[in-house]
Amino acid sequence: MTPTLTPPQKWQRRHVLSLQDFTVAELDIVLQTALSFQEVLNRRTKKVPTLQARVVANLFFENSTRTRNSFELAAKRLSADILNFSPGTSALNKGETILDTAKTLWAMGAEFMVIRHQQSGVPQTIAAEMDRLGAQVAVLNAGDGLHEHPSQALLDLFTLCQLYDPHQPRCALLQGKKIAIVGDIRHSRVARSNLYSLKTAGADVHLAGPPTLLPLEFAEYGATLHWTLEPALADADIVMTLRLQRERMDQHLIPSLREYHRQFGMTHERLRLCKPHVHLMHPGPVNRGVELSSALLDDPQFSLVHQQVSSGVAVRMALLYLMGTYHGAKGG
Helix, strand or coil: CCCCCCHHHCCCCCCECCCCCCCHHHHHHHHHHHHHHHHHHCCCCCCCCCCCCCEEEEEECCCCCHHHHHHHHHHHHCCCEEEEECHHHCHHHHCCCHHHHHHHHHHCCEEEEEEEECCCCHHHHHHHHHHHCCCCCEEEEEEECCCECHHHHHHHHHHHHHHHCCCCCCHHHHCCCEEEEECCCCCCHHHHHHHHHHHHHCCEEEEECCHHHCCHHHHHHCCEEECCCHHHHCCCCEEEECCCCHHHCCCCCCCCHHHHHHHHCECHHHHCCCCCCCEEECCCCCCECCCECHHHHCCCCCECHHHHHHHHHHHHHHHHHHHHCCCCCCCC
């Protein structure tokens, strides 16, 4: 059965580009819709005809495994037709612009564009151009530069809320929970989107990392900053570790990977600083032995990484479905 929305919960966004201005009500709509699709994914027949004959174009200008596969599977589970764009074999190599590429896909019938790009602002630019042209195209930001990664933060939110109430995930469950985000905050679009969603949900967010990877500007997000690990972990309910974004670093910001792990790597011993029932998250891919130990990553008592991957398909199904119901005038 495809989930339905009651009139007070009507979706008001054509695009999902940022979580900065999402309300609690909007986050809860995503959570409840994802729950419905999670139930679909647990059935023997995992497909629904929700987006049958509608075209989803995946424009991934940056390498990705988890996010791209998750979106592709989500679209297939919704019975959509899929166009996968590969920049290496595209007309971009012949001088075509990104906007021209998007317009070409629109002309082919694309109604949804899932966009990942190494530069911040590309999904927003494409969404603005589609709106200018009067195209009924929904644009979803699958990660842009150092800006945001909304669907990752939403699947993290869904995973967390289900941890506290599997049958009715909602933002209120995170009210007052201490959540520590540890690692390369400076280069992390995941951290920015999580900060927006978790603060909106009412969580007490603490950031920890070396000063070179945790600039003072992040205090403006409403988080508490720590340049040592222990105070961030003290009595934490949840710890989110972030991958060292080595491909985005243009200078030596840490002495060595070994030194980083010594100061900020998560281990079973360090989890003892947190609350007894603490859980650990990581958006992947994981640098084992750097952000966290292999033993901790593979420990089902603490690690929610497998659940995060599983949640990703349901949440991305929910986003595509909701964007497909849009008939209003609000942007993303």
